[in-house]
Amino acid sequence: MMITLKQLAEQSGFSIRTVRRVLANQPHVNPEKRRIIMELAEKNCYVPNMAARSLRLQQKNCVGVLLEDFSQNASVNKLNALDAALVEKGFCPLLGRITPGAEAECEKMLSTWAGVAEYVVVFPVADNLRINFFQKLNKQFPLKFIFVDCDSTDLQYCVPVDRVGSVRNMVLALAEMKYKHLLYCGSLLTRKKGIEEAEKENLPLKISCLQAGSEFSDGENAGEKVLASGADAVFFDTDRAAAGFYRFAAGRGVRIPEDISVVGFDNELYSDILTPPLASLAHPEKEIAERILQIISGDETEKTPLKMRFIKRKSLKNM
Amino acid sequence: MMITLKQLAEQSGFSIRTVRRVLANQPHVNPEKRRIIMELAEKNCYVPNMAARSLRLQQKNCVGVLLEDFSQNASVNKLNALDAALVEKGFCPLLGRITPGAEAECEKMLSTWAGVAEYVVVFPVADNLRINFFQKLNKQFPLKFIFVDCDSTDLQYCVPVDRVGSVRNMVLALAEMKYKHLLYCGSLLTRKKGIEEAEKENLPLKISCLQAGSEFSDGENAGEKVLASGADAVFFDTDRAAAGFYRFAAGRGVRIPEDISVVGFDNELYSDILTPPLASLAHPEKEIAERILQIISGDETEKTPLKMRFIKRKSLKNM
DNA sequence: CTGAAAGCGCTAACAC
DNA sequence: GTGTTAGCGCTTTCAG
Numbered sequence: 001m002m003i004t005l006k007q008l009a010e011q012s013g014f015s016i017r018t019v020r021r022v023l024a025n026q027p028h029v030n031p032e033k034r035r036i037i038m039e040l041a042e043k044n045c046y047v048p049n050m051a052a053r054s055l056r057l058q059q060k061n062c063v064g065v066l067l068e069d070f071s072q073n074a075s076v077n078k079l080n081a082l083d084a085a086l087v088e089k090g091f092c093p094l095l096g097r098i099t100p101g102a103e104a105e106c107e108k109m110l111s112t113w114a115g116v117a118e119y120v121v122v123f124p125v126a127d128n129l130r131i132n133f134f135q136k137l138n139k140q141f142p143l144k145f146i147f148v149d150c151d152s153t154d155l156q157y158c159v160p161v162d163r164v165g166s167v168r169n170m171v172l173a174l175a176e177m178k179y180k181h182l183l184y185c186g187s188l189l190t191r192k193k194g195i196e197e198a199e200k201e202n203l204p205l206k207i208s209c210l211q212a213g214s215e216f217s218d219g220e221n222a223g224e225k226v227l228a229s230g231a232d233a234v235f236f237d238t239d240r241a242a243a244g245f246y247r248f249a250a251g252r253g254v255r256i257p258e259d260i261s262v263v264g265f266d267n268e269l270y271s272d273i274l275t276p277p278l279a280s281l282a283h284p285e286k287e288i289a290e291r292i293l294q295i296i297s298g299d300e301t302e303k304t305p306l307k308m309r310f311i312k313r314k315s316l317k318n319m
Numbered sequence: 320m321m322i323t324l325k326q327l328a329e330q331s332g333f334s335i336r337t338v339r340r341v342l343a344n345q346p347h348v349n350p351e352k353r354r355i356i357m358e359l360a361e362k363n364c365y366v367p368n369m370a371a372r373s374l375r376l377q378q379k380n381c382v383g384v385l386l387e388d389f390s391q392n393a394s395v396n397k398l399n400a401l402d403a404a405l406v407e408k409g410f411c412p413l414l415g416r417i418t419p420g421a422e423a424e425c426e427k428m429l430s431t432w433a434g435v436a437e438y439v440v441v442f443p444v445a446d447n448l449r450i451n452f453f454q455k456l457n458k459q460f461p462l463k464f465i466f467v468d469c470d471s472t473d474l475q476y477c478v479p480v481d482r483v484g485s486v487r488n489m490v491l492a493l494a495e496m497k498y499k500h501l502l503y504c505g506s507l508l509t510r511k512k513g514i515e516e517a518e519k520e521n522l523p524l525k526i527s528c529l530q531a532g533s534e535f536s537d538g539e540n541a542g543e544k545v546l547a548s549g550a551d552a553v554f555f556d557t558d559r560a561a562a563g564f565y566r567f568a569a570g571r572g573v574r575i576p577e578d579i580s581v582v583g584f585d586n587e588l589y590s591d592i593l594t595p596p597l598a599s600l601a602h603p604e605k606e607i608a609e610r611i612l613q614i615i616s617g618d619e620t621e622k623t624p625l626k627m628r629f630i631k632r633k634s635l636k637n638m
Numbered sequence: 639c640t641g642a643a644a645g646c647g648c649t650a651a652c653a654c
Numbered sequence: 655g656t657g658t659t660a661g662c663g664c665t666t667t668c669a670g
Binding site for chain 2: 001002003045047048049050051052053054055060061062065070071076077079080083084087088090092093094095096097105108109111112113114115116139140141142216240243246247250251268269270273274275
């Protein structure tokens with residue numbers, strides 16, 4: 001099935017060393033012999049065995065990627081950007097998942113990564129981080145974990161994303177756009193803190209809060225209260241919740257953005273497809289991938305938290 | 320960094336063989352020695368080296384997964400289902416991408432999979448399959464390719480999905496729901512053929528076709544012509560195109576499903592979030608994953624093409 | 639019950 | 655220019 005150097009050596013009549021020289025493009029080989037060996041290798045589709053190579057060189061060219069959720073929270077966008085960056089540098093992404101409640105399976109999986117991967121990138125659903133579990137992993141496995149978008153400083157490597165500051169900046173931007181009254185509808189800590197940071201600025205913008213969940217149905221169910229608030233703009237925990245509000249609005253004949261403007265969070269794949277396109281805070285996928293590669297390459301220079309991008313779309317006025 | 324069996328043997332004073340017995344839970348070890356070795360291994364977080372293990376056992380426990388697109392065509396749903404199934408059986412998914420135009424990089428990546436993976440699952444964007452390239456891969460690499468949702472019979476392993484028959488059945492279902500006039504708006508071959516198959520049934524349902532692309536903007540731009548057709552139901556190539564029509568409808572005050580019912584294709588993550596929720600043909604992700612695992616496990620029994628599920632939602636009448 | 643040793647495929651130091 | 659050989663960490667056969 002898989003031809004080896006040794007077999008190539010036997011079949012060609014030359015030694016392993018010479019065959020190796022040819023296949024590794026090293027000098028000091030008789031051109032004629034080189035040609036013969038090259039042909040033989042191509043004919044037999046020689047491909048080096050990665051397991052043997054890793055073992056011998058003591059180098060691991062896989063990078064583990066751990067996702068909590070394949071369908072939400074724009075994690076797929078991050079995976080996409082990271083995958084592209086990894087492959088470009090010759091690394092192979094090993095895909096895994098952390099399912100809350102299935103920690104044992106996760107550990108089993110990680111143990112099969114030892115020896116082929118050195119780093120493991122973890123994309124946790126933030127605000128939902130089980131720090132203890134990750135710290136245990138950090139100690140238990142001969143793997144270097146890189147935690148993305150996670151505030152703890154105890155963990156070996158981190159790619160911090162400043163959600164709080166990004167929310168704050170978004171609020172400032174809304175104030176600049178002459179909005180009068182912003183309602184925050186949600187319950188996630190980072191969003192709340194960002195709102196509070198913005199409040200400290202004494203903006204000419206009234207800010208009020210409505211406690212609600214972060215799912216589609218939460219946004220839909222909060223609809224009446226959102227309207228009752230009299231706000232001219234509403235910010236939701238997630239694009240999902242914002243999409244729920246869209247449905248409520250459609251049912252009630254509420255016009256977006258004429259009656260009320262809407263901002264979501266995560267910039268999901270569908271945000272642009274909704275009508276009107278939903279303004280949202282986008283994760284800096286590219287920059288995250290870059291940082292991760294810096295860490296893996298050993299030149300970890302930048303440590304400042306990354307910012308999210310405020311994507312203005314037609315769910316805001318004058319877009 | 321990573322402790323080895325040999326080091327464990329040296330530190331404990333016993334032989335590699337004995338240490339191995341303990342760690343592999345094999346019998347015939349003095350209980351006291353077992354205890355000592357066990358403790359030492361735990362203290363040092365011993366994890367077996369996968370590269371060495373693969374090499375020695377000549378078995379590959381990674382499975383490559385090749386995606387064409389991370390954001391469209393519900394490929395993420397399939398990836399999700401496959402990943403879950405693979406991990407459950409103790410396989411590690413190796414993630415890769417096929418970018419049209421970047422075949423060379425794809426080959427480079429595949430060559431790094433040799434020795435750690437035996438099978439590679441390919442999720443091509445159907446109707447867009449570059450058979451030649453895949454056949455070349457099949458010959459060139461010591462890897463067994465499993466092509467999902469792909470009609471060619473020349474390729475070693477296949478998990479066929481009967482798109483044509485599924486479209487046909489969807490049309491029959493619409494006829495049963497008393498629709499009078501269905502418009503197919505698109506250009507993809509499998510959809511067209513499915514429509515043709517349905518036409519052969521002489522249904523009490525007028526069927527007409529409108530040539531259009533499969534992207535969001537295509538659905539949006541086709542809006543006027545769709546209305547002009549007088550159809551009471553329209554079927555698009557993709558959910559994306561259907562979502563484009565939603566936007567047109569919102570702008571023109573066209574009510575879905577009162578004025579016209581809509582059906583998409585792919586059952587994207589957002590289809591349920593649109594207002595009204597978009598009826599669509601869903602890929603049989605779970606069944607695909609099952610078939611793939613059957614092939615990998617060597618008991619390839621079922622060969623009949625899988626069917627897609629017609630997901631009825633409120634973009635249809637009386638839902 | 640325990641240990642010595644071979645070998646998976648690859649790489650590279652060392653000879654000639 | 656070319657060949658021999660040790661060894662990465664693990665598994666297993668064979669001897670004691």
